[in-house]
Amino acid sequence: MTATPRSTLWTDVDFDRDGKQVDWLYLHHSVTRSAYGEIMIPITVIRNGGGRTVLLMAGNHGDEYEGQIALVKLIRELEPEDIKGRVIILPAANLPAAVAGVRVSPLDGGNLNRSFPGDPAGNPTQRIAHYISSVLFPLCDGFHDLHSGGASLQYLPFASMRQSGDADLDRRSLAALTAFAPPIAIVWAYAGAGTYAASAANERKVPNLGGEFGSAGMVDRAGVALVEAGIRRFLAHFGILPKQAAKAAETPTRLMEIKGRHYYVYAPDHGVFEPAVDLGQDVSSGQLAGHVHFIDNPARPPVPCHFKASGMLICRRAMGRVERGDCVFHLATDVHT
Numbered sequence: 001m002t003a004t005p006r007s008t009l010w011t012d013v014d015f016d017r018d019g020k021q022v023d024w025l026y027l028h029h030s031v032t033r034s035a036y037g038e039i040m041i042p043i044t045v046i047r048n049g050g051g052r053t054v055l056l057m058a059g060n061h062g063d064e065y066e067g068q069i070a071l072v073k074l075i076r077e078l079e080p081e082d083i084k085g086r087v088i089i090l091p092a093a094n095l096p097a098a099v100a101g102v103r104v105s106p107l108d109g110g111n112l113n114r115s116f117p118g119d120p121a122g123n124p125t126q127r128i129a130h131y132i133s134s135v136l137f138p139l140c141d142g143f144h145d146l147h148s149g150g151a152s153l154q155y156l157p158f159a160s161m162r163q164s165g166d167a168d169l170d171r172r173s174l175a176a177l178t179a180f181a182p183p184i185a186i187v188w189a190y191a192g193a194g195t196y197a198a199s200a201a202n203e204r205k206v207p208n209l210g211g212e213f214g215s216a217g218m219v220d221r222a223g224v225a226l227v228e229a230g231i232r233r234f235l236a237h238f239g240i241l242p243k244q245a246a247k248a249a250e251t252p253t254r255l256m257e258i259k260g261r262h263y264y265v266y267a268p269d270h271g272v273f274e275p276a277v278d279l280g281q282d283v284s285s286g287q288l289a290g291h292v293h294f295i296d297n298p299a300r301p302p303v304p305c306h307f308k309a310s311g312m313l314i315c316r317r318a319m320g321r322v323e324r325g326d327c328v329f330h331l332a333t334d335v336h337t
């Protein structure tokens, strides 16, 4: 058993052992039906000698499936002799959310991707975040956190990086993003909540990627294929897989960025949202985004909302019902180098 002094999670995995270990992280969770119970979070370590280490993660949000599927397939397919160095895989990082098929943990309401760098004495979600940031990130030369839109959002699939403010780190993350070679690559060019897995990886100076590979709590075949091919190119970029094990991308990458909150549109009232534009469409600042209708009060005129920036629509809300403050659209703009 490997004790992890900085974390309350424990594991039988030996991170320094060659071979393939498909095992668990144990997260203590004592409840009436299981006084000494542990939540067993799957972790796989594949190692073949010295070299670089990459952490691949999915299930940060439970209702985002393309990454979860690609990583459980990779766990079965990848053998130590295929690689040089080490691959650590967490296919269902917030396991309670993943098995329930929901975004946040049903145990504590915790959103793992708003819980970094975590707390070793916090709720289960905070303790998972703390293990990843304090135990796994220090082992890593690269990190990929695979997301999708989840139940509420529809995306044009992309891989992404989040700017850190450290020019050298950003250059290394951009090189990894270029190697992943998605059809659309997004740079999150503003800090946002600052409690993302990417924020903690940036803090630890680990080059890292994210990405949204599917929509609406569904499983998109093209999204799974993009993750599978891109992950192999990502591993080859770090010298873990040989170059010939990664197939070149067929589509050139369009590099885009999201510069701030003004790229987002929020529902101005409670009701049913009728969009006025489609995903992938170019829109202009001031253009109508849609209307909120009041089906329980037909005499009330619908309330419009408008774009505050110009760009291409990369994300829209997947659900018709809205509450005031729900994100209904966000856009991205081309990076001109």
Ligand SMILES: [Zn+2]
Pocket: 060, 061, 064, 113, 147, 148, 150
């Ligand atoms: Zn997500």
